[in-house]
Amino acid sequence: MPTQVATHISEAEAPCCVPAHGQDSLLAVEAEALAARFKALSDPNRLRILSIVSASPEAETCVCDLSEPLNLGQPTVSHHLKIMVEAGLLNREKRGVWAYYSLVPGALDSLAATLIPKA
């Protein structure tokens, strides 16, 4: 049963599982960019951070509110946040002494679209 994934994705996202434009396979350069984003999701603490930020009523979370639920030191939390900002998954906004993090709109959707088979 052949499986094909959605091709209508943003230009920043390469399709994972179908060849684009009749190419034989995902191009190496596209695969590099996509792999970097999945790498940002490959850590359980980073997934928990995304979960907390997403579930926040204000749709953003202060770095100061992440250490306790994750049972991690603030330098470790900041390290994980930096990786997700660099991967384009989280936005960072400094207000006063604290930084606040929110999901980059559409970033997770675009990544998911590279994996979803066509209906």
Added chain:
Amino acid sequence: MPTQVATHISEAEAPCCVPAHGQDSLLAVEAEALAARFKALSDPNRLRILSIVSASPEAETCVCDLSEPLNLGQPTVSHHLKIMVEAGLLNREKRGVWAYYSLVPGALDSLAATLIPKA
């Protein structure tokens, strides 16, 4: 703008971005399992293998047909394939001297569902 992800996913998949069942965040044990799957996608050569397998007209690919398009030695290809089989993304079937690989039905969809915001 709060973003929430789909909750109707298989029991093997933990939701990434919303708390399940009123919990404060993704549980540590769920995050571990999910992160392991994303880790299998965090390598460009593994994404290219998924692309080739998915695009194959027979919906499966012989290990013998992967070295050349990836420009990798067969031990390296086998290493990547083993990681994806262990992550539950690829099936492996030995026939004669060669092993053939196909996508595990629904595995990529389930993983994508953990990232997709609700409509």
